[in-house]
Amino acid sequence: MPPSIQTIVTSGTFSLDGGTWEVDNNVYLIGDDSEVLVIDPAHDHKAILDAIGGRKVVGVICTHGHDDHIGQAVVISEQTGAPIRMHPGDLMLWDVVHPGVVPSELSDGEVLGAASLTARVLHTPGHSPGGVCLYLPDLGVLISGDTLFQGGPGATGRSFSDFRTILDSIRERILTLPGDTKVLPGHGGATTVGDEAKDYQAWVARGH
Helix, strand or coil, X not given: CXXXXXXXXXXXXXXXXXXXXXXXXXXXXXXXXXXXXXXXXXXXXXXXXXXXXCCEEEEEECCCCXXXXXXXXXXXXXXXXXXXXXCHHHHHHHHHHCCCCXXXXXXXXXXXXXXXXXXEEEECCCCCCCCEEEEECCCCEEEEEXXXXXXXXXXXXXXXXXXXXXXXXXXXXXXXXXXCCEEXXXXXXXEEHHHHHCCHHHHHHHCC
16 A cells, blocks of 8 residues: 555543543554554554554654553554654653653654655644654644644643643644644544634633
């Protein structure tokens, strides 16, 4: 198949600050018939490995350190030999789930590759300090983690999050992309940069 983004939806829980919630997560495979990047391996490692099949995994990328997005990172890495990559700003969250395992550093502006595709890392703190998005210009796609969803910014009412920071990240790093850029979030359906940009001032006015 030509280079593309494949979506696997997995179900489980997200826990933080003493609360636990049922969630469905979008896991993304970027690549072609021969190699892929695995983005945010959540909940069900068997489903993810089945989707990978015999392809080479060149990296296991975590957009941030919340447990629903990193829960299966170590087992996928162990099964495939691929390095785990995450922004160091979220190591305090990672260490709660995977103590003793140290992911490789993911840096703002870094360019990742799989097959003939490239993905540029955009550091977008706010939902968490080390949150990132991945911009794939060849496909006109942004994988937004939990920074931006259809309908607004990711949640900021929990530890290590900040609403003003996520608004700044969205304004400076995402709304500067072409309006027709397709946004693929960590949960729920897709949107576009242009569709979300129309509501930015309403989010500012909302204030939380």
